[in-house]
Amino acid sequence: MNDTIEIFCKNINKKINIPVGSDLLSVYNSLDFKLPFQIANAKVNNKTEGLSYRVYNKKTVEFIDISTSSGMRTYVRSLCFTLYKAVSELYEDAQLFLQHPVSKGYYCDLQIGRTVDDSDIIRIKKRMQEIIDENLPFKRVECLTEEAIKLFDSHKMYDKSKLLKTVGSLHTHYYCLGNLVDFYYGSLLPSTGYLYLFDIRKYNGGLLLVIPNRNTLTELEEVSEQPKMLEVFQENLKFNTILGMRNIGDLNEAVEKKKPISVLIKVSEALHEKMIASIAEEIARKDKKVVLISGPSSSGKTTFSKRLSIQLMTNLKNPIAISLDNYFVEREKTPLDEFGEYDYESLFALDMMLFNNDLQRLLNNEEVEMPTYNFTTGKREYNGHKLKIKDNSVLVLEGIHALNPELTKQIPEEIKYGVYVSALTTIAIDNHNWIPTTDNRLIRRIIRDYGFRGYSAQETIRRWDSVRRGEEKWIFPYQENADAMFNSALLFEFPVLRRYAEPILENVKQNCPEYAEAYRLLKFLRYFVLIPIDEIPQTSLLREFFGGSSFEY
Numbered sequence: 001m002n003d004t005i006e007i008f009c010k011n012i013n014k015k016i017n018i019p020v021g022s023d024l025l026s027v028y029n030s031l032d033f034k035l036p037f038q039i040a041n042a043k044v045n046n047k048t049e050g051l052s053y054r055v056y057n058k059k060t061v062e063f064i065d066i067s068t069s070s071g072m073r074t075y076v077r078s079l080c081f082t083l084y085k086a087v088s089e090l091y092e093d094a095q096l097f098l099q100h101p102v103s104k105g106y107y108c109d110l111q112i113g114r115t116v117d118d119s120d121i122i123r124i125k126k127r128m129q130e131i132i133d134e135n136l137p138f139k140r141v142e143c144l145t146e147e148a149i150k151l152f153d154s155h156k157m158y159d160k161s162k163l164l165k166t167v168g169s170l171h172t173h174y175y176c177l178g179n180l181v182d183f184y185y186g187s188l189l190p191s192t193g194y195l196y197l198f199d200i201r202k203y204n205g206g207l208l209l210v211i212p213n214r215n216t217l218t219e220l221e222e223v224s225e226q227p228k229m230l231e232v233f234q235e236n237l238k239f240n241t242i243l244g245m246r247n248i249g250d251l252n253e254a255v256e257k258k259k260p261i262s263v264l265i266k267v268s269e270a271l272h273e274k275m276i277a278s279i280a281e282e283i284a285r286k287d288k289k290v291v292l293i294s295g296p297s298s299s300g301k302t303t304f305s306k307r308l309s310i311q312l313m314t315n316l317k318n319p320i321a322i323s324l325d326n327y328f329v330e331r332e333k334t335p336l337d338e339f340g341e342y343d344y345e346s347l348f349a350l351d352m353m354l355f356n357n358d359l360q361r362l363l364n365n366e367e368v369e370m371p372t373y374n375f376t377t378g379k380r381e382y383n384g385h386k387l388k389i390k391d392n393s394v395l396v397l398e399g400i401h402a403l404n405p406e407l408t409k410q411i412p413e414e415i416k417y418g419v420y421v422s423a424l425t426t427i428a429i430d431n432h433n434w435i436p437t438t439d440n441r442l443i444r445r446i447i448r449d450y451g452f453r454g455y456s457a458q459e460t461i462r463r464w465d466s467v468r469r470g471e472e473k474w475i476f477p478y479q480e481n482a483d484a485m486f487n488s489a490l491l492f493e494f495p496v497l498r499r500y501a502e503p504i505l506e507n508v509k510q511n512c513p514e515y516a517e518a519y520r521l522l523k524f525l526r527y528f529v530l531i532p533i534d535e536i537p538q539t540s541l542l543r544e545f546f547g548g549s550s551f552e553y
Contacts, residue, residue: 007055010043010062011035018055025051025190028063037217038194040064040071041187046515050074050187052140067217069465070516076106076211078138078189079198080432083108083209085180086127098209098432100233100424104221106434107230108207118202125200131177135193139176148172151181159430162249166256167527185433185524204230225480229424232485236426239271245491247428248527255495255529265535268491272541276304279419279484280311283394288417289363290395291319292402294478295421296471298445300488303544304421305398306551317394320387324399324407326371327355331378337466345470347401351380356410362389363411400470403478420482423489429527438468440489443521447500448545452553457504461514488541495531500546502526 004017011033018027024042028051041048043062044055048070055061064071080098087096087110097109110116145164151174152161160183164172174183177192189195199210199220213221240246243264245254254260283291291308295301309319327350328334337343354371361368367388371380389395401407403418423440442464449455479485502525508518536542543549 005055006058008058008060010060021054021056023051024049024053024055024061024063027055027061035063035065037065037067037071038075038196040066040068040074040189040194043516046510046512047519048187048516050140051190052138066212067214070520072211072214074187074189075195076209077184077186077433078192079195079209079211080106081138081175081177081180081182081184081188082128082131082192082195083124083200083207084182084432085131085177086124088180090123090127096431097428098434099237099428100426100434101436102230102233103203103208103223103226105201105203105208105210105223107203107233108209109205110207116202116206121200121202121207124207128198128200132192132195135191136178137191138188140173140188141176142171142173145169145172148174148183152183155181157182157431159247159249162253163247163430163527166249166252166529182432183430185429185527186520228420228480228482228485232487233424233426236424236487236489240426240491243267243491245427247430248494249430251427251491251495252527252529255531261492261531262535265492269537269540272488272490273307275486276307277311277314279486280308280315280317282484283312283417284315284317286417288394289415290359290397290408290411290417292408292416292418293396293398293421294400294402294404294418294475294482295488296400296441296475297467298441298448298545299422300444300541300544301398301421302553303541303549303551304419304486304488305396307539307541308419309396312394312396316392318390318392319394319396320389321396321398322370324350324355324397324401326373326380327351328373328380330380334378343470345400345467345474347404347406347474350399350401350407352407356408359395359408359411362387362395363415365389400475403481404474405478405481418482418484420479420485421488422479422485424487425489426487427491427494435494435524437489439521439524440493443494443497443501443525444545446504446521447497450504451500451545451547456507457501457518458508458512458514461508461517464517490540490542492531493542494525495528496533496536496542497545498525498528499530499533 003020005020006015006017008015028039041050041064044059066072066075084096087094091112095111099107099109149161149164174181175188197212201208210220213219245251254264293301293305312319329349329351334342335346335348358368367386369382370385370387372383374381423437425435425437425440428434446457446460449460505518505522508515538550
């Protein structure tokens, strides 16, 4: 009987023999090479697995460190479990809600029957460090779903048992850290000793979990205050709580009852309309002449601007849409990124001098011939489209750089009104697992790129890291400049998006580097019970991504 098997290690580009049943961490430790940064997980046949995964047959294995998105997710999940253990030991009957990323960290609502003070922060951080120093293993346990449901019910973790009941899978898993159990929908590190850097800070009545800087990995992220962003998150969380929709289990139950989901769709869409109407009323009341709409990819900026224009009309204003894309410099003048590719995300890809000149002339009541950018030829064209504004006109400018002060520095501040649009996902998987806002936008973009731009999911996923780098550099630093923030996420959207994204993601072949991300997104989407799209209004922002909108794009 052969007690070894052959695997192919992509990191060293060769086949190696290992004992049958070896765990991935043992395999990594037996190799002559080491990753540049701390190991976090591995891709096994292009599926992300934890390092406790045991190998029994031939596989292709690629070890991953924390410099990657996947590796950092594993690090953060492990840190969250450590935080939960510290809180559980320090406070009887405490409730911990890991809610959303903000200010370069993760906001946590800690309910201990009183206000969290500085002494609590010191105690929690000290206990977390002790748990890390103890180097406790994160143990993954595979079991029948029925057993996991009973276990979570016995620990009063009903958010997790409800999710498992509504998903309907036969088998599942959970994790143990000492005598504590929890559920995480991705891999964890081998043990707490792998957590080498973190911080806990008091933040807006709760905690802010601070992680290593994603660029250096040797120092903490620099916390930046984002009061407007946090306020939007908190307002939407209150809305979720009132509706009884804090997590996926709550949402799935509503879908299965059918009638409540119909009400949820109507209420969610009404909330969007109320928010847009409120922004339009403020613009009209303050007599703003230029509205600047910014936001990251697939945040729904285009539909928002169209719906805002309608609301401006109800306030007796004449909205005039201007796309910043028409002010791109000619292609050969486009700046290059660090890889030598055209950097269309750069502010300097826009002809700011021409843009400001045209804008000033319009505001001076001059007639201006507006440019159109030909993306095929990479040239600016003039096709006789002339524009002259009226006394009640409002220029509605949409583009990723709209909130960058450099773009409109020649325009008086008192006539400008900025809006930041993003999909700030507030429904959670459960109390300890949030849904990344970037996943929300990526799924939207995959659907839109496939349906309207002819791109496969593989192509969209491949470009995503570049898109994210552009957002970090050119969009996120200016989001707090906004006068208003609009959360374009809808409570019911994932059960709708699943219907469209699933077949697109399933087309990504296993031998592609993008398969691991496609598989992760598929696994996540399958937590949601599908809902029909019949009741999604034609004006819904979601229809920008899968079609059927009454707006023209």
